[in-house]
Amino acid sequence: MRLYPEKLAQHLKAGLAPCYFIYGDEPLLKQEALDLLRHTARGQGFDERLRFDADQGLDWDEIFAASQSLSLFSQRQIIELQLPEKLDKTASERLRELLKQCHPDLLLLITGPKLNQQQQKGAWFTALSNAGPVIPVATPEGPHFARWLSQRLQQNGLQVEAEGVRWLAFAFEGNLLALSGEIEKLVLQNLPQPLTLALLQEQVQPHHQFNPFQLFDPLLEGKVKRGCRILLQLRSEGIDAGMLCHLLARELNALLQMQLGLSAGQSFSQLASELRIWSSRQNLVQSALNRLPLAKLQQLQSMLAAADVAVASFDDDEAWRWLYSICVGFLDGKKMLVAP
Template sequence: MRLYPEQLPQHLKGGLAPCYFIYGDEPLLKMEALDQLRRTAREQGFDERHRFDADEGLDWDLVFDASQSLSLFSARQIIELHLPDKLDKTASERLRELLRQSHPDLMLLIAGPRLNQQQQKAAWFKALAEAGPLVPVTTPDARHLPRWLGQRLHRHGLQAEPDALHWLAYAFEGNLLALAGEIEKLSLLALPQPLTLAALQQQVQPHHHFNPFQLFDPLLQGKIKRACRILLQLRQEGVEAGMLCHLLARELDQLQQLQLGLQAGQSFHQAAAALHVWSSRQPLLQAALGRLPPSKLHQLQVMLAAADQAVAAFDDDEAWRWLYAVCVGFLDDHPLVISP
């Protein structure tokens, strides 16, 4: 069963499952999901908790000893296990062994990072899916953030006019931790309801935050203004131009490989499957290929190579100028004229 964080309260009304796997890259939602599960477990008599990090230094015998021991103070206990970015063979086998030893007085609370498609095909992930609910936690994207924000405001007894809601979502995009703190502060100010744009702009300092991976979807969609905004914010946050060169090169290479597959007579889905492209990303890549001919993809690669050369020459300003040009180049099929 797959549950999303907002579905947990309703799910828990029916009782606790023996195991939960909370995974993803959104710190606020992960923290709140874990807290909610811990709190519910305590209410049902799970008064003892053992926490372990499943890195290379973990002594798994300690985990098994904890799972099988009876405390003088509590008959029910939680084993909380935090997984690393990659799980080695030993950890995979021991995790599956632990899942097989579940019993009614033990709840396994497993937390993990964002997982790629290959990791979700691993034996340990399938074992977790069979053991209990999967709870993926991801940052709401720009389309869904206003709705999420409206629900969050409502929980704190607040409302916001539509333009105020969208401004708040814009001001804290990618930084839900800061947004949650700001909502708590707003709830203490007793401001007139619904909140207006003018009131929010007087009370709130924007704290948006982006990670490099959020740059790609707007580029593939042709939403260049948004992509350039993210690019400029990434520079302000200290992201290295060389990292973006590497990540963009990988995206462009994937587009070119898909293009070659199409030219060889494959359907898009055949070409995407051969490259192990996630099904959720296939529409974005297909749309980009419909907008960007091979000649434009080649020009973008040439410009990206120029950015990479500027990085190698320690010319940071020049590298960012080329990166900005690459972003603009995703707009349409027209070749760009770049001044020397």
């Protein structure tokens, strides 16, 4: 059963499931889901909590021993288990064995990293889905982020004008932890409401945060303004231009191979399978291929080669100018006439 974080509180009104799996790369939403589950469990007599972390090595025998015993001071216990980035065959089998140990006085709270489509098809993930709710936590983006932010403000008793909400979404995109802290500060300041854009800009310091992988999806969609904004923010956060060149090269190479394959009569689904393009990204890739002919992709690849030369020559400004031009080039199929 898939359960999204915003629905967790409503779900818990009907009682606790024996097991929850929270996975993803958004630290705030993951921590809040865990805190809510712990609080609910404590209210139902789960007074003992044991924690096992993959970063410190997983002793499965110790976990099994804990799941089968109760202390003198508690009749109900929580076992928290942080899974590693990848589960080998042995870990997958032991996890599935552990799930069979569930009983009314044991609550399993299992957390893990962001999972790709292949991992979500694994036997261990299926077993977790059957044992209880699986809760994906990801940073909301675009319109989803604006809606999430509006709900968050309302939950904290804050009324904010529409343009103020849009500015906050821009100022804190990709950094929910910082945003949560600023909302708490605004509540404590007891400012006159509704909060205006001018007041927010006076009181709040922007804290954008992106990772390099967030750059590519907007470019594939042709949303170059957003892509360029993310690129500039990545530079301000100290991301290395050479890293972006490497990641962009991988994306462009895949697009080139697909465009060549389509020209040779291969099907999109066949090419996507050969190049291991996740199903969740295939619509984005298809959009880029419809917009960018082979000649344009080859030009972008040549521009990327120039960016690589600038990186190798330690000309950081030149490299970033090329990267910016490449982002703009994802707009349409027209050949670019102006180079940095």
